[in-house]
Amino acid sequence: MLPNRYQFRDAEPRLARLWADVATYAFDPAGSGPIYTIDTPPPTVSGELHIGHCYSFTQTDVIARFQRMRGRRVLYPMGFDDNGLPTERFVEKTIKRKATEMDRAEFLAHCLRLTQETEDRFEALWRRLSLSVDWKYRYSTLSAEAQRTSQASFIQLYQSGRAYDQVAPTLWCPDCQTAIAQAEQDDKTLPTLFTTFAFQLPDGQTLPIATTRPELLPACVAIFVHPQDQRYTHLLGSSAHIASAAFSQQESIEVPILADELVDPAKGSGAVMCCTFGDSTDVRWWRTHQLPLRAAIDRAGRMTALAGPLAGLPITAARKQILHNLAEQGLILQQETIEHTVGVHERCGTPVEYLQTRQWFIRVLDQKERFIAAGRQIRWNPEYMRTRYEHWVENLQWDWCISRQRFLGVPFPAWTCRACGTLLLASQDELPIDPRQTAPGRACSCGSTDFEPEMDVMDTWATSSCSPLIIGRWLDDPAWFQQHFPASLRPQAHDIIRTWAFYTIVKAIYHCDTPPWREIMISGHGLSSERSKISKSKGNGSLDPQALIDQESADALRYWATSVKPGQDTPFNPETIAMGRRLVTKLWNACRFAESRLQDLDASSLATLPAEMLPTDRWLLSRLAQTIAFATRELEQGDFAAARMEVERFFWSDLCDNYLEMAKSRLYKEAGADRQVAQWTLYHALLGVLKLLAPYLPFITEEIYLGLFQQWDGADSIHTSSWPVAPENWIDLEAEQAGKFLIEILRSVRRQKAELxxxxxxxxxxxxxxxxxxxxxxxxxxxxxxxxxxxxxxxxxxxxxxxxxxxxxxxxxxxxxxxxxxxxxxxxxxxxx
Structure with missing residues (x-):
């Protein structure tokens, strides 16, 4: 018997424990149904989960539950991304100590302890939200298995000529003190001073130069003008200088005046200084024109000895001091405040620099067409997100930098021979290995056993991009890998198309020559009240998911999370949560009403369409069939919001507002054929609605199913029962027209009653x-x-x-x-x- 009221605070934890105890969502490797593998996004271990995570992960879970009920064997693993800079910064913040302030082993021990504790909390929340994950397949990107996969990937890429090391200008974060990839750079618009100052020409004339980076004057190596700029063509081949004793180790900086078509004659004075390095254009000019390298900024974001008396100053302080010195010498011609776009590190918001460092790269620039073609073999949901992917690939300027100068991460499995400089890679059976702690088990080809280990670690994306290889057991189980690669679905947010989606496609194409998934479903973001993305780094996720679930229910939170189409952002909305609660209450009340009416249901007749059905019965049955077909079609295409909206409309309007009211007198009868028909119709309609809503509202639908419908339907859980399929003879277009006719009469009567x-x-x-x-x-x-x-x-x-x-x-x-x-x-x- 269903109790008078549904108590979600009791039911939801109880059902979550039940599902865990009986392994309701376990993947069956030995089963016979088709396999549906989800390459789940491993959330970064860099703080606590927030409702933005609940938003996107619930959408994935709806698809997983739908596919499971459709008869697919769903492999739904969960990973945690815990091997990179975000986790390292999280640990530093938690223990209130920098990694550089302690022994590496001590810091890594803190990392392992905190990541394990945090991931256990993540799992507890995911279980409470009712993600239908098979937790037997939980993994972390810091695990031995993931490290082994990532290191094997690197070795293969190096041996095929796809991975290489190079001393070159690299994007660098002075705060994190590591190289970063192009995809980790965001653009941020900031107010800044645009200063025009005077270089002197050999004839004593002034050459005005405008810049937002005066602190780079000590690194100036040339001045460029456009070759067709008539103001400056007579200066080409000559030089210009500026007195610099107050901000450089030199008395004067003298540089050549060169021509290049990248110069915009309309910007500033039309003459631009090239410094090594202020931006990517400086890098290009440095390479193209073979200019000298003058490094004025070090890895910590401070001025080098090249800045003379300013050496050791942070960048912003040096900027102010140089401007002061230039003003004292009367060299500033003009100043104005402008809005200026600055590249910043997405992890910390610090403006990035371009520094000459040794880094490891994976070649991607020479394979753009191949990656675009791979993207077109994947079904994108929504389709327009593929354009974002292609634009990113088309506009790539750098190979993928995968090395990081940090502590926590997957080590490069390599050593360099100190005698001859040969790079020695670990063998497959040695993986995973940390070359900083373990020497190679063999000598170099030159006979030396003296090696320098690779001290850098891999970027976290270098490992998380292996997620389909990790869950597919790429290295160890060819039969399993064939079953699960490519994966059926990759769900992820739109802001990491340029990183996780792109890098995973790169790895899959290079290792397997095939895209990593058949479909990619892009989620939007849950937004704060200020309509900005809720994120751990921004710290704007003020709503604690666990507290919200305890207060409102997991089903209500899941209802909000599935209210908009894939790819769309939406703010957290208490009104939508309230709508979810009302739906839960309505389902309970409708089924409690039905319970007493269905007690004597003839189970033997449930599979056979009754012969004598009233127009209202035939109408509702046809509407149910149409609703099932629509919801199934939309969910197969990944539009969970459209599917749910149609199911809700059927439940609230067709079933509750109209059919139940019209058939109520028949249902209250003691016996009779017309009562049995109403019972039969009500049973199929309510069970159909419950199953259609089960992926969205797993707790209330399970509680009702176990308490009422299991006795007839027979599955252990609604979530392992069969997805509803309407027989063709349920669809009756004439009955639907008749139903509309009857509803118009009903609406008219209700309207007139209200007016009276x-x-x-x-x-x-x-x-x-x-x-x-x-x-x-x-x-x-x-x-x-x-x-x-x-x-x-x-x-x-x-x-x-x-x-x-x-x-x-x-x-x-x-x-x-x-x-x-x-x-x-x-x-x-x-x-x-």
């Missing part, structure tokens, strides 16, 4: 309906249901004198109140209602 100040359930002495010849048999068949819903003691049907085949064309309705023989309202046309 009567309650919807107010009794009527009589209802007189004038209809066309085509409508009369429908009304006669549905008379008992019309009386039930309108509360009319009698109903009289009159045939309209005028010809007309349209059901609504001749419809007129009269209401007669008790104790009166006069009609109280008359509608000549339903269209007026």
């Amino acid at each position: 100040g009567l309650s919807v359930g107010g009794a009527l002495e009589a209802l007189r309906i004038t209809t066309s010849a085509s409508g009369l048999p429908i009304l006669q068949s549905a008379q008992s249901d019309l009386q039930s819903v309108t509360r009319a003691r009698t109903i009289g049907f009159l045939l309209a004198p005028a010809a007309g085949s349209e059901l609504l064309s001749q419809l007129r309705i009269e209401l007669v109140l008790p104790q009166s023989n006069l009609p109280l309202n008359l509608l000549s046309e339903v269209g007026r209602d």
Whole structure:
């Protein structure tokens, strides 16, 4: 028996424990159904989960549950991305100590302890939210298995010539003190001073140069002008200088004046200084024109000895001091504040620099067309997100930098021979290995055993991009790998298309020559009240998911998370949460009503369509079939929001507002064929709705199923039951037209009652309906249901004198109140209602 009220605080934890105890969501490797593998995004261990995570991960779970009910064997693992800079910074913040302030082993021990504790909390929240993950397949990117996969990937890429090391200009974060990849750089618009100062020409004339980076003057190696700029063509081949003793180790900086078409003559004075390095254009000019290298900024973001008296100053302080010195010498010609776009590190927001360092790269620039073609073999949901991917690939300027100068990460499995400089790679059976702690087990080809270990670690994306290889057991189980690669689905957010999606495609193409998944479903972001992305780094996730679940229920939170289409951002909305709670309550109340009406249901007849169905029964059954077909189609395409909206409309309007009211008198009967038909129809409609909503609202649907429908349907759980499939003979377009006709009558009666100040359930002495010849048999068949819903003691049907085949064309309705023989309202046309 279903209790009077549904208590989610009791039911949800109880059901979560039940599912865990009996392994409801376990993947069956030995089963016979088709396999559906999800390459789940491993959330970064860099703080606590927030409702933005609940938003996107719930959407994935809806698809997993749907596919499981469709008969697929769903491999739904969960990973945690815990091997990189975000986790390292999280640990530093938690223990209130920098990694550089302690022994490497001590810091890594803190990392392992905190990541394990944090990941256990993540799992607890995911279970409480009811992600239908098979936790037997939980992994972390810092695990031995993941490290082994990542190191094997590196070795293969190096041996095929795809991975290489190089001393070159690299994007560098002074705060994190590590190289970063192009994909980790965001653009940020900041106010800044645009200063024009005077270089001197050999003839004593002034050459105005404008810049936002005066601190790079000590690193100036050339001045560029456009080759067609008539103002400066006579200066080409000459030089310019500026007195620099106050901000450089030199008395004067003298540089050549060169021509290049990248110069914008309309910007500033049209003459631009090239410093090594201020931006990517400086890097290009340095390479193209073979300019000298002058490094004025070090890895910590401080001025080098090249800055003379300013050596050791942070960048911002040096900038102010140089401007002060230039002003004292009378060299500043003009200053204005402008809005300037600055590249910043996405992890910490620090402006990035370009420093000459040794780094490891994976070649991607020479394979752009190949990666675009791979992207086109994948189904993108929504489709327009593929354009974002292609734009990113087309505009790549750098190979993928995968080395990081940090502590926590997957080590490069390599050593360099100190005698001859040969790079020695670990063998496959040695992986995973940390070359900083373990020497190679063999000598170099030159005979030396003196090696320098690789001290850098890999970027976290270099390992998380292996996620389909990790869950596919790429290295160890060819049969398993063939079953699970490519994966069926990659769900992820749109802001990491340029990183996780792109890098995973790169690895899959290089290692397997095939895209890593058949479909990619892009989620939007849950937004804060200020409509900005909720993220751990921004610290704007003020709503604690666990507290919200405890207060509102997991089902209500999942309802909000599935209210918009894939790819769309949406703010957290308490009103949507309240709508989810109302739906849960309505489901419970509708099924409690049905419980007493279905107690004597004839289970033997459930598979056979009744012979004598009323128009209302046939209408609801056809509407149910159409709803099942629509929801199934939309979920197969990944549009969970459209599917749920249609199911809700059917449940609230067709089933509850109309059918239950019309069939209520039949359901209250003690016996009879018309009661059995109503029972049969109600059973299929309610069970169908529960199954259609089960992926969205797993707790309430399971509680009702186990308490009411399991006795007839027979599955251990609604979540392992079969997805509803409507037989073709349920669809009846004529019945749907008849149903619309009856609902129009019902709407008219309700409207008239409201205008007369009567309650919807107010009794009527009589209802007189004038209809066309085509409508009369429908009304006669549905008379008992019309009386039930309108509360009319009698109903009289009159045939309209005028010809007309349209059901609504001749419809007129009269209401007669008790104790009166006069009609109280008359509608000549339903269209007026």
